[in-house]
Amino acid sequence: MKKILSFSIMVLMASVMFSNCATSKQTNPNYKQYAKFTSSDRLCQIRPGDTYETVVTTLGSEPYNVLSKQADGFDIYVYKYKIVERRCHPESINQRGAESQGVEVYSGREEKVYLIFENNKLKSMITDEGMRSGNSLLIINNTLYALTKNTDGEYVLKPAEIIKTAEEETSKKSSILSIPLRK
Numbered sequence: 001m002k003k004i005l006s007f008s009i010m011v012l013m014a015s016v017m018f019s020n021c022a023t024s025k026q027t028n029p030n031y032k033q034y035a036k037f038t039s040s041d042r043l044c045q046i047r048p049g050d051t052y053e054t055v056v057t058t059l060g061s062e063p064y065n066v067l068s069k070q071a072d073g074f075d076i077y078v079y080k081y082k083i084v085e086r087r088c089h090p091e092s093i094n095q096r097g098a099e100s101q102g103v104e105v106y107s108g109r110e111e112k113v114y115l116i117f118e119n120n121k122l123k124s125m126i127t128d129e130g131m132r133s134g135n136s137l138l139i140i141n142n143t144l145y146a147l148t149k150n151t152d153g154e155y156v157l158k159p160a161e162i163i164k165t166a167e168e169e170t171s172k173k174s175s176i177l178s179i180p181l182r183k
Helices: 002-027 052-059 128-133 166-171
Strands: 065-069 074-082 084-087 103-106 111-118 121-127 137-140 143-149 155-159
Touching (some): 074 155, 111 128
Antiparallel strands (some): 065 074
């Protein structure tokens, strides 16, 4: 009877230990949850014309989110990425050759990049920084498109509206066109 009881206690202790090992990463307060991300180096490797599958392979993961899948064949995906930086001694930062010294590390900040596909081929990409720095306008097949939000708050790609200037409206002689820039 003592052997059965001690064997049962050992089995119970072993199962508790193994279950703790399996869940320790999930419950350990030292572990944090992060979004999957790629790197700026990998983003530089993708090219317009790459297929969706090639982009996923090059970036190392599926997109973080799908922003839009349109009937006209345009799909907009978002990836999170981090910029690759170097950690080196502060005194060497301004020395020639320092750009290749030190250890490569990720910046602490996650950035977003929007990849725009037409019929499963990469047409364009724009980062949040690119949208803040400029207007969210893209040229695809010699057509100017705007990345805007529709009434449901979804990002969509639409041909940019070209409107006539007030001078052209009144004189009907000018050929100058104005493109509305919306944020």
